[in-house]
Amino acid sequence: MSPPVRISEIGLYLRCPRLVYFQNLGSIAAAEDxxxxxxxxxxxxxxxxxxxxxxxxxxxxxxxxxxxxxxxxxxxxxxxxxxxxxxxxxxxxxxxxxxxxxxxxxxxxLLPCEVDVDLWSEKLGLSGRLDRLAWGAVPSIIRTGKAPEEGVWKKDRIMLSGYALILGEKENRHIDAGMVEYARAGLVRRIEIHGIDRARVLRIRDRVRQIKDGRLPDRPESAPCQGCLASEICQTRHSLASKFF
Ligand code: SF4
Known part of the structure; x- marks a missing residue:
């Protein structure tokens, strides 16, 4: 059985699917900021x-x-x-x-809560470390970047849905709400977790598995390539692919 896909890998996929490929190869190391x-x-x-x-x-x-x-x-x-x-x-x-x-x-x-909660589901093939589990089994993730004007960023919403899925399987019920803490602004945004995002998590999980099995994904047009840690190796792979096909 393949190891579970981590929710952080779902987040990486949402940033750029190729990053999952290069991280899996060990070509990029996440810098400790x-x-x-x-x-x-x-x-x-x-x-x-x-x-x-x-x-x-x-x-x-x-x-x-x-x-x-x-x-x-x-x-x-x-x-x-x-x-x-x-x-x-x-x-x-x-x-x-x-x-x-x-x-x-x-x-x-937010309080009372547990922090750094390890979650794992063999059935779902997903795992992750949740930043905070607030009272009433409400998952919360902490973000250190800029907050959107309203609501939460799509990537945050989908990652939160991933944690809610694992938590729900453990608790044997649907977890319908979660929170994103935009720490720098001191904002806590509570959102509903929808079935469509839970389904997206499972689709992305399957794609991440394929990438980890060795399938190099296409370079997305909107990829955030500027300053990307993998830009050099990514360009090489791109050139090799163009040469042969
Ligand atoms: S350079 Fe661009 S396409 Fe390549 S991994 Fe980085 S973000 Fe993705």
């Missing part, structure tokens, strides 16, 4: 429900203290450059006031 790791860890430092209502100022202090602690702890956990992490901490210190201002309104959606 200190700023992203720090921001995700900062959000995950919020996991216990507060005993009383929390103010924006309390949240600011909580995040500020976590930031100092993470600056010491993260280099022991991840291979990240200490100077890069220090600079990311300084940048984030300027941002936590804005983050607290928005996040305080949605904190009750």
């Amino acid at each position: 200190a700023g992203r790791i720090l921001l995700r860890a900062l959000m995950q430092s919020l996991s216990f429900a507060p005993s009383s209502e929390i103010s924006e100022m309390d949240l600011y202090s909580l995040l500020y203290d976590s930031l100092s602690r993470l600056e010491q702890e993260l280099p022991l956990v991840y291979k990240i450059d200490a100077a890069e992490l220090r600079s990311a901490c300084q940048d984030l210190t300027q941002e936590i006031q804005g983050i607290s201002q928005h996040l305080v309104e949605n904190l009750d959606l």
Whole structure:
């Protein structure tokens, strides 16, 4: 039996199917970005429900203290450059006031929760590590990039549907809602999970399997090639294919 497709591979496929191929070949290594790791860890430092209502100022202090602690702890956990992490901490210190201002309104959606929850389904052939599982079995993913004006990005919606699928199989029911945390803006967007996206996840899972079996996908017209880690090898594969066919 083939190993389960990870939800992160579904995300990679949605960015560009060829990236799945090159990652599977071991031709690209995901770079550890200190700023992203720090921001995700900062959000995950919020996991216990507060005993009383929390103010924006309390949240600011909580995040500020976590930031100092993470600056010491993260280099022991991840291979990240200490100077890069220090600079990311300084940048984030300027941002936590804005983050607290928005996040305080949605904190009750997130807490209490478990973080970094490993999910796996043999039946679905899917696995993944969920950023947060909030009270009531609501899956939540943390994003460190820009938030859309409204709702969530398509890639986030489909990845969330993937986690909801695995979770639903474990709980023996449909998980109908999930959340995306756009951490830098302190926004929490709660969305419905639709059957069509669950079905998309399964279709993409099958394509990822084919790619991992060695099928090089076409280069999509809208692929985000600028600055892509695989651009050199991707161009070579493209040229070889054009030469022979
Ligand atoms: S260079 Fe473009 S087509 Fe090739 S893997 Fe990267 S994003 Fe995809």
